[in-house]
Amino acid sequence: GNSVTQMEGPVTLSEEAFLTINCTYTATGYPSLFWYVQYPGEGLQLLLKATKADDKGSNKGFEATYRKETTSFHLEKGSVQVSDSAVYFCALSPLSGGYNKLIFGAGTRLAVHP
Amino acid sequence: DAGVIQSPRHEVTEMGQEVTLRCKPISGHNSLFWYRQTMMRGLELLIYFNNNVPIDDSGMPEDRFSAKMPNASFSTLKIQPSEPRDSAVYFCASRQNPGAEQTQYFGPGTRLLVL
Numbered sequence: 001g002n003s004v005t006q007m008e009g010p011v012t013l014s015e016e017a018f019l020t021i022n023c024t025y026t027a028t029g030y031p032s033l034f035w036y037v038q039y040p041g042e043g044l045q046l047l048l049k050a051t052k053a054d055d056k057g058s059n060k061g062f063e064a065t066y067r068k069e070t071t072s073f074h075l076e077k078g079s080v081q082v083s084d085s086a087v088y089f090c091a092l093s094p095l096s097g098g099y100n101k102l103i104f105g106a107g108t109r110l111a112v113h114p
Numbered sequence: 115d116a117g118v119i120q121s122p123r124h125e126v127t128e129m130g131q132e133v134t135l136r137c138k139p140i141s142g143h144n145s146l147f148w149y150r151q152t153m154m155r156g157l158e159l160l161i162y163f164n165n166n167v168p169i170d171d172s173g174m175p176e177d178r179f180s181a182k183m184p185n186a187s188f189s190t191l192k193i194q195p196s197e198p199r200d201s202a203v204y205f206c207a208s209r210q211n212p213g214a215e216q217t218q219y220f221g222p223g224t225r226l227l228v229l
Contacts, residue, residue, distance in 0.1 A: 032216045043118075043205050043220035044157075051216075089157065093216040101147070101170065102218055104157045 002027045002094045006105035009087075013080055013112050021075040021108045023064075023090035031092040033057075033066055033073040034102065038087045047075075047088070080112045116140075118221035120206050126227045132194040135224045138187055139208030147218060148181055148191050149205040157205075163189065196228045 007022040025033065032051045036044040048057030053068035062077045073090060090105040119138040127133055139146050147162040161171040166183045174181070178197070183189040193200055203225050207218040 034217070036220075043222045044207075045220065046217050049217065101159055101162055102216075106156045 002031070002092060002103045004090050004092055004103055004105035006088075006090050006108050009107075009109040011108060011110045013110070015082055015112055015114050016079045017112075019075070019077040019080045019084075019110070021088055021090075021110070023073045023075065023105060025071050025073065025090075025092050027071075027092055027094050027103075029094065030068070031094045033064070034091040034093070035062070035064055035073070035075050036089040036091060036104075038089065038107070040086070044089060080110070082112045082114055085110055085112045118206055118208055118219055120204075120221035120224050122224060123222065124225045124227075126229065127196055128229050129197055130195045131228075132192065133196045133200075133226060133228075135191040135204050135206075135226070137189045137191070137206030137221060139189070139206070140210075140219055141187070143208035143210050143219075144186075145209040145211075145218075146183060146189050147207040147209070148189070149207065149220075150202045151205060151223075152202045160191070196226075198228045201226055201228050 003026045005024050034049045035047040037047045038044045048059040050057040050066035053066050056065045064073050064075045087107045087109045089107045091102045093102050121136045145164045148160040149157055151157045160173045161181045162169055163183045181191045203223045205220050205223045207220045209218045
C-alpha cells in the first residue's frame with residue numbers, strides 16, 4: 001500500500017541552524033510528493049512539491065528533492081528562523097486514476113529558538 | 115481569492131448534541147475533502163467528494179458522522195449525537211481538478227470541543 005514515514009519530533013534548533021526533516025515513502029509507480037506546513041492555530045499550507053524523480057521543489061528557502069532510488073523526499077533549509085517554528089507534513093499522491101487523495105505522514109514539529 | 119472558508123471556527127457543545135460544520139471551497143475547485151486532526155491519531159481523511167459526489171467515505175468513523183455536498187460551493191459535516199472523543203480540529207480542503215493539479219488547499223479549521 002501507500003504510506004509516508006517521517007522522522008519523529010520535536011526537532012529543536014537554534015536560529016540559523018541547518019534543518020533536515022527526513023521523509024520516506026512507499027508507493028506503487030511514481031507518486032507526486034509534497035511538503036505541507038502548519039503554523040500554530042492554522043490549517044495546512046503547501047510548502048513545496050515535486051511531481052517526478054529528480055525534481056527539486058523549493059520555497060521560502062526550503063528545498064526537497066524527489067529521490068526515486070531511495071524513495072525519499074527530505075526537507076532541508078540552510079538557516080532556520082524562529083518564524084519557521086511549525087509542524088511539517090510530508091505527503092504523497094499516488095498516480096492511480098483521477099480520484100487521488102493525499103497520504104500524509106504523522107508530522108514533525110519544529111521549534112526554533114533565538 | 116478568499117481561500118477555503120470554514121465555520122464556525124470554534125464550537126463547544128455537550129455530549130449528545132448535534133454538531134454541524136460548514137465549508138465553502140475555493141470557487142472553481144471540483145474536489146472537497148474533510149479531515150480530522152487529533153494529537154493521538156494525527157491527520158485523518160474522513161471523506162472526499164468530486165463534483166459533489168462522495169468518492170471515498172471509508173474514513174468516516176461511524177454512523178454518527180455524515181457529510182453532504184448539495185452544490186459546488188457548500189459542504190457540511192454533521193455529527194449526531196456528538197461524543198467527547200469527537201473533540202478535534204476538523205479541516206476542509208479543496209482541489210481544482212483530480213489527476214491534474216494535486217495540490218489541496220486547506221481551510222483554517224473548526225476546533226470542536228465536546229464536553
